Amino acid sequence: MNCPDCKDKLDRFVDRELNNTEVLELQLHLEGCPECSDQYEFQAHLKRLVKHSCDCDAAPAAFREKLRQILT
Amino acid sequence: MAESPARTAFAEEALTHLDTLYRGALRLTRDPDQAQDLVQEAYLRALRYQHSYQTGTNMKAWLFAIMRNLFWDRFKGTRKEDVSLDDVGDFVLFEKLRDEGARPEADVLDRIAASEVVSAVEKLPPLHREVVLLVDVEGFSYKDAAQALGVPIGTVMSRLHRARQQLQRSLYEYAVESGIVRGSTNGATPQ
CATH class of the missing domain: 1.10.10.10 (Winged helix-like DNA-binding domain superfamily/Winged helix DNA-binding domain)
Structure with missing residues (x-):
């Protein structure tokens, strides 16, 4: 695998959408390529940051109860 | 009239995905009141079309689909209004x-x-x-x-x-x- 191939697959790697063979090929490339490895770390970090920043809003308890009353 | 046990069980299962729907609605509408309206309407519609849900498939994805379709119908009008992003090249x-x-x-x-x-x-x-x-x-x-x-x-x-x-x-x-x-x-x- 070369760097352009790796970049093409980074999104799917970060999102755990590659098959086992592709994962092994990509991991092998990352071990020998600091630049792609840095980019992977950055993208994985950014994905975690987006998740943690956006997933803290839970539905208000009163709204949950109101829905339960309406629906059940 | 009391709701049927099947409907109640379906509603209870659907409500386990409430946080996902609420967060999605909040990020789409950017307004807590509109988000609650949207989610409530989505749940009512989900119960109305309960028969179209195939048991064993992803209920969260099914519910989200109902919610986001309502969002586009109600809040955004035509989908063509949305701006598409160009490929801006590098990260x-x-x-x-x-x-x-x-x-x-x-x-x-x-x-x-x-x-x-x-x-x-x-x-x-x-x-x-x-x-x-x-x-x-x-x-x-x-x-x-x-x-x-x-x-x-x-x-x-x-x-x-x-x-x-x-x-x-x-x-x-x-x-x-x-x-x-x-x-x-x-x-x-x-x-």
């Missing part, structure tokens, strides 16, 4: 940090406030925002996201890629404005 924030010798680049992300990340997500065009919500925030697979959005998996991938490019662009602008990084010497947003 701006990563590339600029690398050029400036900031290593490891990911450490800079720790200095960006969560509220700024939310703001950057909310600035994405809705068609791109909803893909980020599903895949990055709620952990949907591409296949489930494609089901929820009613598009091919390839469309999920391309929207996600462009959304992430745009997110980096927004976060880079914030990082420059707030002094986290120095920014381009000419002060222009990098292309």
